[in-house]
Amino acid sequence: MFIDTHAHMWWFSFDKDRDQVLAHAEASGVTKIIVPGTDLKTSKLAVELAKKYKGKIFAAVGIHPEESIINKQTDLQDQLTRIKELIDENREYIVAVGEVGTDAYTDELKSVLPLQQDFFRRQIEIAQEYGLPVIVHTRNSLTETLEVIDQMQVEPKGQFHCFSNDEEGLREVLKRGFSVSFAGNITWSKRVRRLVELVPNDKLLLETDSPLMMPRDSRGEPLMDNLRNEPINVTILARLQAELRGQPLKALEIQTSANAIELFRV
Ligand SMILES: [Zn+2]
Incomplete structure (x- = not known):
């Protein structure tokens, strides 16, 4: 059994064939999928999917840092209040707060870093209030992300997803x-690939970040024609990571699933 700990299955590109995509994944052993929201609307969709595909899909709810340049601060605050209500009403379907964090990829994002940090902190507090882990997004902003984590009274637990920083x-x-x-x-960054073997066995999780982050072949071409990443590709990423770590695929499959079960209680 493989667990894809990060796939945005509410994305419109899955609207036509979501059942098939999930069946396809399941047939290849990807039997559990964590679906993170990025705002109130998609967090609600994640919960709906967790209800519809009970025991296969598990929701994470939260406001993505990029939302801080799309919404006014008052709207973000309102969304956060309603995300808390969403957890209250659907606690059994929700396994994490995410994805949350900070992002300094563009100048516009950089200009609202204090706001991002504030909402990251508040969402960690919500996670802790409900005994949930956090799914952390960070891009060009690890210092700012760790700053928030280090300022928490209680050390948060969770996952850094789609990790792309350096060894340090x-x-x-x-x-x-x-x-x-x-x-x-x-599959395309040698720098990131070198990090794979440095993660201890009990800290490694698998994910696709579907429909984004499509794996590429050795020539740099996307592995699928439709340019949409799918949870089934977690098997390809697992094989590559097993190779990089010098482990049998089966051992990595068992270990990463145990890790996901332990962290997310899925
Ligand atoms: Zn994501």
């Missing part, structure tokens, strides 16, 4: 007890 950054994340996962970026 990885050490900092592991030092704080977080688990780490990589997505299709290990």
